[in-house]
Amino acid sequence: MTKKVLDVGNCGPDFHAIKSFVERTFDAKVLQADGPEDALEILRRESIDLVLVNRKLDRDYTDGLEVIKQIKADGAVSAVPAMLITNYEEHQQLAISEGAVHGFGKLSLAKSETVDLLKPYLG
Incomplete structure (x- = not known):
C-alpha cells in the first residue's frame, strides 16, 4: 500500500528533491504544506504516515x-x-523532546542512513 508523506515548509527546490528521493526509494507519495495551518488540515483529511518539517x-x-x-x-x-529536517543535532534533540522522531538533514538526503531512518515509517 502506498504510504503518504507530508512535507512542511520546504522551498520548491528542496520539496522536489525530497519528493523525488522519497518517491524513488519507497512506495510513497509526498504532499506539500506551507505551514501549520494547512499541515493540520491535511493531517485531519488524509491518512499520513510521516510528516517531515523543515527547521x-x-x-x-x-x-x-x-x-x-x-x-x-x-x-x-x-x-x-x-x-525535523535539519543538519543540526541540537535541533534534532529539541524536536525529539517535543515528541518528534529523529530526523535527517538535507545534506544526508540520499545517503543510506537516511533510507534506514525512513524505512520503519515508509518501508
Missing part, C-alpha cells in the same frame, strides 16, 4: 519546531510520526 519554514522563516508542537498537541493527529 525554518520557507514562507516566513518561522521555527519548524512550532509545527511539530502543534501537531503533537492535537489529539486527532498527534500519533502521526514527525521528523
